[in-house]
Amino acid sequence: MRLVYVLGLLSLIGVGALWCGWYGLMKRRLAAALAAVCVFGGGALLLLAVLPTYSFYGPTVTQHSAAGKSVALTFDDGPYPPYTDELLAVLQQNKVKATFFMIAENAEKHPQLVRQIAAAGHEVALHALQHRDFLKLSAAEQQQNVAAGKAILEKLSGAPVTLLRPPHGFRDWSVMATLRHNGLTAVNWSVIPRDWTNPGVDVIVSRVMEQVHPGAIILLHDGDSPKYQDSRQQTVQATQIIIDKLRAAGYNFVTVSELLAKGE
Ligand SMILES: [Zn+2]
Missing domain, CATH: 3.20.20.370 (Glycoside hydrolase/deacetylase)
Structure with missing residues (x-):
């Protein structure tokens, strides 16, 4: 599995949640929380890929x-x-x-x-x-x-x-x-x-x-x-x-x- 696909998916979910919150399809607080999880989750996955010391993706x-x-x-x-x-x-x-x-x-x-x-x-x-x-x-x-x-x-x-x-x-x-x-x-x-x-x-x-x-x-x-x-x-x-x-x-x-x- 490629990281770019996961980051793309998280971006879609985050933007989708904000869109739903904005148009009242989802509680705004829930939409903001979901978007925040996507941003922080994506950022963490990216850091684990580019920082040299972590074995998150494998030894x-x-x-x-x-x-x-x-x-x-x-x-x-x-x-x-x-x-x-x-x-x-x-x-x-x-x-x-x-x-x-x-x-x-x-x-x-x-x-x-x-x-x-x-x-x-x-x-x-x-x-x-x-x-x-x-x-x-x-x-x-x-x-x-x-x-x-x-x-x-x-x-x-x-x-x-x-x-x-x-x-x-x-x-x-x-x-x-x-x-x-x-x-x-x-x-x-x-x-x-x-x-x-x-x-x-x-x-x-x-x-x-x-x-x-x-x-x-x-x-x-x-x-x-x-x-x-x-x-x-x-x-x-x-x-x-x-x-x-x-x-x-x-x-x-x-x-x-x-x-x-x-x-x-
Ligand atoms: Zn080199």
């Missing part, structure tokens, strides 16, 4: 507190040269494994980068075939996007893809059913430094250090979907400092799948 992983002082660095929207290459060099120098939620169309453009990421022991995960808001796609379009994206990444990386982060983190009943159908777990995040706005290296680092906690999933970006024009130099530089500071604070780095397997 959504945002952290794994049983993992102790392990955290997962995740990078979205790539591969995107030269920043993905620079990031891989930073991760390799520091012997850190990360998770890349890729746009499959970008992966097709840069197959060598995908192979390099997989060969280095990082986890290849799916963001989408194209960076589109899944809430606006029909169930058939969601299925096409997810199945095609998964097939491309599995072919390029040579490894099964089991995790998906929906674009913007948005999901509803239909998105979660599509993920289940394709054997994918929904993964959002618990630490969000908003690096895609390029707020400055120090700001990215300080936001991560303020929000970090045992079992955190940290959202960063090596890509810039869908425009591919902004630099990700700040993220690359910040990643080195984040690794240093988190290691000094006793944290270690694992992929998302490794994080989820800890403490079982």
Whole structure:
């Protein structure tokens, strides 16, 4: 079931109730109460779809507190040269494994980068075939996007893809059913430094250090979907400092799948 249909139905009921109240077909107080329920109910359903942490529509992983002082660095929207290459060099120098939620169309453009990421022991995960808001796609379009994206990444990386982060983190009943159908777990995040706005290296680092906690999933970006024009130099530089500071604070780095397997 798609959220847009439910919101449309609630809007119709709300407007219909107000219309009936206005023309005396229903007590005005009852009509106003019904309209209010529709507005607040619709607003709540929308918030539960766009806020990253709720599992109202289905299980959504945002952290794994049983993992102790392990955290997962995740990078979205790539591969995107030269920043993905620079990031891989930073991760390799520091012997850190990360998770890349890729746009499959970008992966097709840069197959060598995908192979390099997989060969280095990082986890290849799916963001989408194209960076589109899944809430606006029909169930058939969601299925096409997810199945095609998964097939491309599995072919390029040579490894099964089991995790998906929906674009913007948005999901509803239909998105979660599509993920289940394709054997994918929904993964959002618990630490969000908003690096895609390029707020400055120090700001990215300080936001991560303020929000970090045992079992955190940290959202960063090596890509810039869908425009591919902004630099990700700040993220690359910040990643080195984040690794240093988190290691000094006793944290270690694992992929998302490794994080989820800890403490079982
Ligand atoms: Zn994204």
